[in-house]
Amino acid sequence: MLGTVSGRHKSPHRGSSVEFAEYRKYVPGDDTRRLDWRAYARSDRFYIKEFEAETNLRAYIVIDSSGSMGFSAGDRMSKLDYAKRIASSLAYLTLQGGDAIGLSRCAESGTVNLPARRNPSHLEVILDLLENTKSEGPASLPDTLHELAEKVRQRALIIIISDFFYPPNELRDALLHLRFNKHDIAAFHLLDPQEIAFEFDRPQRFVDLEGSEVVIADPNTIADRYKSALSGFLEATRRNCMDSKSDYHRVLTDQPYDEVLADFLTARLPKKR
Amino acid sequence: MQFLNPLILGALLLAAIPVIIHLINKRRHRTIKWGAMMFLLQANRQSKGRRRLRHILILTCRVLALAALITAIARPIAGGWLGWAGNNSPETIILIFDRSPSMEVTDALGEQSKRANAITRLSKALREFGGGAKVVLIDSATREPLSLTNSTKLEELPQTGPSDAAADIPGLLTTAIEYLSASPGENAEIWIASDLQESNWQPQSGVWESLEKSFDTLPTDVPIRVLALTGDSASDTANLGVNVQRVERQGNAIIVDLQFNNQSSSEITIPVTFAIDGGSETQQSLRLSAGTTTIRKRIELASGNNSAGFGSVKLPADPNSRDNLAWFTYGDLAPLVTAVVAEPGTAADRLAIAAAPNAFNSRTAVKLTPSEWQRIDWENTSMVIWQAAIPQDEALESAMRSYVERGGQLAIFPPTKESATGEGGVRPSLLGVFFADNEPAPLDGQFSVTDWKKDTGSFANFDDGSSPALDLLFVIRRAPVSMEGGIPIALYSDDVPFATTRPIKAGAVTAFTSLPDDRWSDMLQHNVMFPALQRMIIAGASRVGGARLLDVGEPLPSVGDDWKLVSPGDASSINSLVSAGIYADRDGKFLAALNVPSAEASTERIDVAAVNALFADKPIRVFEERVTRESNLASPVWRFFAYAVLVFLFIEGLLSLPPKRGGDPDPELAAF
Numbered sequence: 001m002l003g004t005v006s007g008r009h010k011s012p013h014r015g016s017s018v019e020f021a022e023y024r025k026y027v028p029g030d031d032t033r034r035l036d037w038r039a040y041a042r043s044d045r046f047y048i049k050e051f052e053a054e055t056n057l058r059a060y061i062v063i064d065s066s067g068s069m070g071f072s073a074g075d076r077m078s079k080l081d082y083a084k085r086i087a088s089s090l091a092y093l094t095l096q097g098g099d100a101i102g103l104s105r106c107a108e109s110g111t112v113n114l115p116a117r118r119n120p121s122h123l124e125v126i127l128d129l130l131e132n133t134k135s136e137g138p139a140s141l142p143d144t145l146h147e148l149a150e151k152v153r154q155r156a157l158i159i160i161i162s163d164f165f166y167p168p169n170e171l172r173d174a175l176l177h178l179r180f181n182k183h184d185i186a187a188f189h190l191l192d193p194q195e196i197a198f199e200f201d202r203p204q205r206f207v208d209l210e211g212s213e214v215v216i217a218d219p220n221t222i223a224d225r226y227k228s229a230l231s232g233f234l235e236a237t238r239r240n241c242m243d244s245k246s247d248y249h250r251v252l253t254d255q256p257y258d259e260v261l262a263d264f265l266t267a268r269l270p271k272k273r
Numbered sequence: 274m275q276f277l278n279p280l281i282l283g284a285l286l287l288a289a290i291p292v293i294i295h296l297i298n299k300r301r302h303r304t305i306k307w308g309a310m311m312f313l314l315q316a317n318r319q320s321k322g323r324r325r326l327r328h329i330l331i332l333t334c335r336v337l338a339l340a341a342l343i344t345a346i347a348r349p350i351a352g353g354w355l356g357w358a359g360n361n362s363p364e365t366i367i368l369i370f371d372r373s374p375s376m377e378v379t380d381a382l383g384e385q386s387k388r389a390n391a392i393t394r395l396s397k398a399l400r401e402f403g404g405g406a407k408v409v410l411i412d413s414a415t416r417e418p419l420s421l422t423n424s425t426k427l428e429e430l431p432q433t434g435p436s437d438a439a440a441d442i443p444g445l446l447t448t449a450i451e452y453l454s455a456s457p458g459e460n461a462e463i464w465i466a467s468d469l470q471e472s473n474w475q476p477q478s479g480v481w482e483s484l485e486k487s488f489d490t491l492p493t494d495v496p497i498r499v500l501a502l503t504g505d506s507a508s509d510t511a512n513l514g515v516n517v518q519r520v521e522r523q524g525n526a527i528i529v530d531l532q533f534n535n536q537s538s539s540e541i542t543i544p545v546t547f548a549i550d551g552g553s554e555t556q557q558s559l560r561l562s563a564g565t566t567t568i569r570k571r572i573e574l575a576s577g578n579n580s581a582g583f584g585s586v587k588l589p590a591d592p593n594s595r596d597n598l599a600w601f602t603y604g605d606l607a608p609l610v611t612a613v614v615a616e617p618g619t620a621a622d623r624l625a626i627a628a629a630p631n632a633f634n635s636r637t638a639v640k641l642t643p644s645e646w647q648r649i650d651w652e653n654t655s656m657v658i659w660q661a662a663i664p665q666d667e668a669l670e671s672a673m674r675s676y677v678e679r680g681g682q683l684a685i686f687p688p689t690k691e692s693a694t695g696e697g698g699v700r701p702s703l704l705g706v707f708f709a710d711n712e713p714a715p716l717d718g719q720f721s722v723t724d725w726k727k728d729t730g731s732f733a734n735f736d737d738g739s740s741p742a743l744d745l746l747f748v749i750r751r752a753p754v755s756m757e758g759g760i761p762i763a764l765y766s767d768d769v770p771f772a773t774t775r776p777i778k779a780g781a782v783t784a785f786t787s788l789p790d791d792r793w794s795d796m797l798q799h800n801v802m803f804p805a806l807q808r809m810i811i812a813g814a815s816r817v818g819g820a821r822l823l824d825v826g827e828p829l830p831s832v833g834d835d836w837k838l839v840s841p842g843d844a845s846s847i848n849s850l851v852s853a854g855i856y857a858d859r860d861g862k863f864l865a866a867l868n869v870p871s872a873e874a875s876t877e878r879i880d881v882a883a884v885n886a887l888f889a890d891k892p893i894r895v896f897e898e899r900v901t902r903e904s905n906l907a908s909p910v911w912r913f914f915a916y917a918v919l920v921f922l923f924i925e926g927l928l929s930l931p932p933k934r935g936g937d938p939d940p941e942l943a944a945f
Binding site: 067068069071195204205207208209210222229 | 298299302303304305306307308309310311312313314315316317324327
């Protein structure tokens with residue numbers, strides 16, 4: 001992880017830590033002080049000895065607060081509430097590790113950005129913003145991601161928590177933009193189980209959470225088409241995430257969020273030597 | 274289409290229930306705020322057209338199922354006779370049944386006659402829709418109301434069998450009205466089964482006006498339903514008919530005027546069979562052009578045959594067998610006798626000459642004075658001429674009435690002297706006839722006859738189309754006549770009758786207001802008196818004498834007790850009201866040939882509009898049965914509607930089935 005101060009995370013840069021990384025051939029311009037003379041004695045070739053540099057983590061959480069994130073079926077928490085818990089937990093863990101955490105909220109009114117800070121008191125600011133976040137209206141996650149990609153110059157971990165109910169091609173462009181700027185991306189794709197099952201006992205009057213659209217339909221008659229469309233969307237979203245080498249996690253809101261977090265964190269451990 | 278329970282049709286409004294439920298349900302949708310709208314819209318957009326069509330079909334099926342159910346409960350009946358008949362069941366059904374010969378024409382399939390066809394339809398309608406109604410049959414031959422019981426089968430009744438009598442529809446309606454008047458308060462209907470033959474319905478007759486008034490006297494409206502069997506026979510053979518117009522004996526031969534009716538459109542040659550006195554038959558081939566052909570046939574009798582007899586003319590079988598046989602009688606060689614009871618004088622002489630001209634060996638006039646009237650040979654006199662003051666004599670009145678009632682003709686001329694007034698200043702009358710004081714014409718003028726009845730009667734046109742020259746008569750004195758129930762057959766220019774006639778049973782009395790006397794008129798000079806009297810003699814001879822030529826249904830002369838059938842001898846003939854044939858009185862002295870009325874051969878029919886017009890504003894429904902196939906016998910169609918209910922519900926069920934889910938779960942969704 002690229003950081004401005006040394007920390008506990010591996011840095012993509014070779015640095016001066018004690019952790020040996022590899023040998024590489026000397027090329028003109030290299031610091032001759034880093035030549036391994038012993039290797040020269042053995043092989044009569046110049047090798048530069050490289051070491052792992054350990055830096056701090058800079059992470060940004062992007063939370064989607066569009067209207068669709070407010071959906072919840074029955075007594076389950078809404079996708080937004082679920083997202084808030086994941087975001088607050090990650091913020092806490094990041095700050096506890098001495099790393100910097102920032103927050104971007106994607107809303108109808110525009111994007112609200114909190115810059116990444118390492119200060120423990122920054123947690124309170126993040127939690128305040130999360131608490132005041134309501135789901136309403138249409139929003140544009142791709143725009144927020146594009147904006148973030150431009151704003152964050154240093155490589156960072158971008159954690160996106162959203163239902164990704166956006167046109168997949170727009171989302172793809174945004175993810176690739178982030179990836180192009182060398183950011184590490186993790187995506188939590190939140191879905192309510194009802195949105196997957198689409199089971200109702202009688203015709204419903206569906207009111208759009210993000211607009212004024214109203215549809216009266218008998219779910220039994222359109223379930224197949226609905227699921228077909230949803231399946232296509234899920235596949236496209238996953239492919240977009242894979243293409244942008246994102247760490248993609250599809251999450252149903254009836255899953256315990258602590259398990260989801262544990263899986264996420266555990267999955268990232270293998271990168272550590 | 275008719276309904277047995279039409280009130281139930283009001284429940285058709287209930288068919289709107291599915292629509293109402295649909296509209297209510299539309300408002301009762303549970304509202305859910307939905308996030309994944311993009312997929313819902315996509316799915317909904319894709320299936321919107323098909324789904325809407327499916328919903329419309331389901332709704333339509335539900336509405337139609339309900340409508341069909343209600344319609345089935347209303348017991349619909351459609352088409353054909355049943356559709357014609359069915360409605361609210363009346364308490365009484367007066368069934369006027371036309372069984373005239375024209376109803377014997379076979380139907381389109383050549384399987385049964387119109388009459389049999391009508392019986393089939395009426396029986397079925399009564400069985401299924403009579404609903405316990407009292408049925409009274411009035412047939413066209415007997416014209417007597419006959420109450421039918423539930424177990425009575427129309428087809429087995431002699432009153433629905435074939436007959437040779439013409440149908441008098443107005444007369445039958447009159448009988449029906451009389452019956453209904455005698456049974457007030459009944460919810461009745463009149464059903465008429467007829468082929469709408471114009472001669473039967475007599476649409477031009479004034480009797481319809483009086484019928485309408487009679488209908489108005491009934492306490493309630495009586496719906497009239499007419500089953501009009503107007504379909505033409507599909508047989509390849511044209512219907513032919515024969516009718517005897519006139520028979521005259523000339524010595525040892527008889528002259529028979531025959532009228533053939535060829536209803537085809539082309540000339541045909543047929544064998545015609547003649548038989549005399551039921552003996553051996555002779556056949557002759559005749560070529561008949563389309564329409565009516567009149568032929569005069571001379572038949573030589575066996576030598577020495579001086580007595581009266583009968584004969585027949587038979588045509589080959591065709592679609593209507595009833596008009597293929599015509600009967601005639603011929604008289605004996607005895608002359609036609611006219612009794613001239615008159616004041617001695619010119620008028621009496623001239624009347625006797627007019628009745629029996631010297632050139633006519635077959636005519637004899639017996640002149641009697643008024644006091645000698647008892648000498649009249651009632652049995653052998655064709656006509657009685659009375660030209661004298663009418664005495665107050667009950668015996669004369671009685672004898673004269675008896676004579677006329679059995680077919681005799683009485684011609685009454687005014688007396689030259691005024692009749693003496695009887696008690697109370699009233700002049701005595703003879704059969705309701707008495708004359709006023711005679712009156713001279715103005716000195717500078719005359720009484721002119723300007724109008725007379727030219728189609729029938731004493732002054733009818735001759736065979737060549739010319740008419741008696743009544744307009745040339747020079748009448749300078751007349752005695753206006755008063756006749757109870759008399760019908761003027763000729764009028765002076767001032768509308769005073771010149772001659773008045775009144776049928777009394779089989780005979781008739783005719784009164785003339787002037788005399789063949791130079792001081793009265795020149796009646797004998799012109800072609801007026803002679804043909805008039807000769808016609809009356811022939812008419813009387815055919816009834817009083819040994820031979821008669823009548824139509825079936827006409828009253829036979831009352832010459833004693835019942836007449837009995839002489840020929841044909843088969844069981845198909847019933848009596849003189851129903852069957853054609855030769856009838857004789859008990860002693861065998863008088864013969865009468867009863868034939869199918871010539872008008873029955875006519876193919877002229879009135880149309881349905883004319884029938885409706887006849888009944889003016891009466892509730893009438895005419896069902897015209899043109900196609901006489903059995904398939905046209907409509908049956909109750911409620912079953913059809915019941916099946917329709919099942920079909921609609923089945924389709925609705927199929928459409929309402931939830932759509933089949935895809936077999937393999939989607940891999941993306943299967944992960945959840």
